[in-house]
Amino acid sequence: MTYEQATWRKWLYALYVYILIIGSVFVPHRWIGVKDFVQANALHSYEPVGWALGYLFGDLPKFRLEVVSRNLEWWICLPSRPDIDELSSLDSGWVQHLRHTVIGDANTRLLLSAYCLAVITIGLIVVLRLSPVYEVDTRRKVFHFMMVAMFAPSIYVDPTFVGLALSIVLAIFLLLDLLRASQLPPLSKPLATFLAPYVDGRDLRGPVVISHIFLLIGCAIPLWLSLGSLPRSGTGYLEGWEVPTREVSMVAGVICVGLGDAAASLIGRRHGHRKWLWGGGKSLEGSVAFALAVFLGLLAAHAWLRIGGWPSSTELDSLGTTASKAGFCASMASLTEAVLTGGNDNVVVPVVLWTCAKSMAI
Known part of the structure; x- marks a missing residue:
């Protein structure tokens, strides 16, 4: 088979795969x-x-x-059209009042989408500027902070919309990486070129680049679990697509992956001199940084829940009680991250943090 024949066959196979996907x-x-x-x-x-x-x-x-x-x-x-009198009588907080009566639910989703696109654009600009200077791990952590900037403020605003968006983006990521691994033109080469500067040793163990996929899964699983455990509302075509209450455990994945993992990696790699006894490369300094970042993230999520005025699924505690609960949850998540040396901590640790935050009713 000549080179031209092989190229034609490859393009025909790619066309066949694309038709199957669309169909x-x-x-x-x-x-x-x-x-x-x-x-x-x-x-x-x-x-x-x-x-x-x-x-x-x-x-x-x-x-x-x-x-x-x-x-x-x-x-x-x-x-x-919303019933203004009915909505104004509900004790749902000023953010919900703006969403329902001033901006509109659908317009709020458009604003959230535009906000996320702006964060992604700024993050990509920062990453491209850092690429020639900083190591791979530092560049990868920019994506972690992007997840925090996008989802930490927006999950409480419309949890079901964010959960739906994460599901769709995850499906797209899996499909694109399948096309990249299959070397199907014309998408495989641009995708491989874009991902190459951010690939580490774990991604080279198989044909699929798992880091960005597990980052997304780690942020999404706690939100999906919370949505599955909370009562739903909504009428008409939005029946079941509204969540009347909020809880801190919704953002456990974003806090864990976006703040805790990034802090542990950045501090541990540079200042981690004391290693855990069981090996695995994890340091005490990195674990302390992880726990502190998660602790502060949980307190910030609790403060945003109070400031926004959303009804909570649990009774809101005092600051001292909340701080003690957040400290316990952060310590458990940090210990799990330190012990877990063989698995992917971007998936397991967020589930542990969600379980702790849910059971402690932060």
């Missing part, structure tokens, strides 16, 4: 159709594309006018 998502099918599965099991039989359009753009006046004038309400789900 499995959008082509209606009872068993393999992703769209049909989501429609039946998550959206109460509402069509996913129309549901998503209303979910994001339903509060824009021009969008609503176009939908109504073109008689597309059978397809695109428009949110009902």
